[in-house]
Amino acid sequence: xxxxxxxxxVDLPCRLVETVTIASSSPLDESRATSxxxxxxxxxxxxxxxxxxxSLALAERFHGEIVSCDSVAVYRxxxxxxxxxxxxxxxxxxxxxxxxxxxxxxxxxxxYSRMARVALKEIAARGHMPIVTGGTGLYLRALTxxxxxxxxxxxxxxxxxxxxxxxxxxxAWLHRLLKRLDAATAERIHANDTAKLIRAIEVCVAARSPxxxxxxxxxxxxxxxxxxxxxxxxxxxxxxxxxxxxRCAAMFSAGLVEETRGLLAQYGPVKALDSLGYRQARxxxxxxLNEDEAIKxxxxxxxxxxKRQMTWFRREPEVRWIAGFGxxxxxxxxxxxxxxxxxxxx
Numbered sequence: 001x002x003x004x005x006x007x008x009x010v011d012l013p014c015r016l017v018e019t020v021t022i023a024s025s026s027p028l029d030e031s032r033a034t035s036x037x038x039x040x041x042x043x044x045x046x047x048x049x050x051x052x053x054x055s056l057a058l059a060e061r062f063h064g065e066i067v068s069c070d071s072v073a074v075y076r077x078x079x080x081x082x083x084x085x086x087x088x089x090x091x092x093x094x095x096x097x098x099x100x101x102x103x104x105x106x107x108x109x110x111x112y113s114r115m116a117r118v119a120l121k122e123i124a125a126r127g128h129m130p131i132v133t134g135g136t137g138l139y140l141r142a143l144t145x146x147x148x149x150x151x152x153x154x155x156x157x158x159x160x161x162x163x164x165x166x167x168x169x170x171x172a173w174l175h176r177l178l179k180r181l182d183a184a185t186a187e188r189i190h191a192n193d194t195a196k197l198i199r200a201i202e203v204c205v206a207a208r209s210p211x212x213x214x215x216x217x218x219x220x221x222x223x224x225x226x227x228x229x230x231x232x233x234x235x236x237x238x239x240x241x242x243x244x245x246x247r248c249a250a251m252f253s254a255g256l257v258e259e260t261r262g263l264l265a266q267y268g269p270v271k272a273l274d275s276l277g278y279r280q281a282r283x284x285x286x287x288x289l290n291e292d293e294a295i296k297x298x299x300x301x302x303x304x305x306x307k308r309q310m311t312w313f314r315r316e317p318e319v320r321w322i323a324g325f326g327x328x329x330x331x332x333x334x335x336x337x338x339x340x341x342x343x344x345x346x
Contacts, residue, residue, distance in 0.1 A: 038124040043133040045233030046306035050326025055133040059093040069134030081277035103272035113142040137312035146221030151206035182210035
């Protein structure tokens with residue numbers, strides 16, 4: 001491990017210093033920024049790792065505003081199953097990209113990137129520190145690197161792929177097909193992620209070229225005029241799973257099934273209600289699972305999701321990993337040191 005470089009007068013426990021690892025020798029992502037550009041803090045990590053608590057602590061310490069990076073928190077009315085910051089927490093510091101749309105509206109990573117970039121510029125113009133926090137890796141990548149536009153959607157091809165997947169064993173068949181067309185892209189996409197598999201195959205067929213090749217050759221629209229400091233939370237795995245299990249059970253106790261019932265009545269079976277927690281609550285309403293079974297399924301789903309998030313975030317450049325939960329005092333202290341060093345504050 002690489003010890004955290006910090007000012008001598010900062011009294012950090014040696015044990016915590018040793019838990020902070022740095023992926024490269026450069027202190028910031030400086031490839032497109034200058035020292036005069038405003039600093040953006042990016043807090044990343046798996047669901048349940050305490051990103052909200054840490055973002056609030058940093059925002060209050062450094063006059064920050066929080067930009068949510070969560071693909072479900074953008075929907076109004078989805079409260080119990082999203083682990084959004086509470087209304088009390090949102091009242092402490094300004095938040096952006098929460099409740100940005102309704103569950104029946106399509107909202108893409110591109111939509112998020114455009115809106116979040118506007119928020120970053122407005123926050124910096126006010127002299128405040130933007131703090132991006134959340135666990136949706138694709139949204140974060142869209143914000144920082146831009147997105148590959150690719151060919152337009154081909155609905156007939158998508159329908160045929162879904163039908164073939166049903167006949168041949170669902171997403172696993174799609175993954176095998178993509179592997180034949182583009183092994184490099186298949187390596188990056190989870191074998192059960194039907195939506196991403198279909199899009200990757202669609203691009204390969206429409207462009208007559210592997211998606212991985214197109215991504216290498218086609219320019220994106222990276223975020224410029226900001227310096228980026230990525231801080232990652234990597235708490236102990238077993239403790240994280242225990243926290244996720246408790247949080248899932250608490251969501252059902254807090255009325256997730258009833259909230260889902262109301263959302264279905266208002267919007268119908270929209271895609272947003274296929275997200276974790278809501279999917280299991282719908283199974284209770286459909287009679288496919290009882291509540292105990294739904295809780296167990298949601299707990300397993302959240303644990304699996306946390307694993308996938310860490311796999312994704314480990315590919316992010318220059319992350320300063322802290323081995324703890326975001327609501328722990330020592331984690332907050334370590335993050336403050338990282339921000340002060342990056343911002344050249346005493």
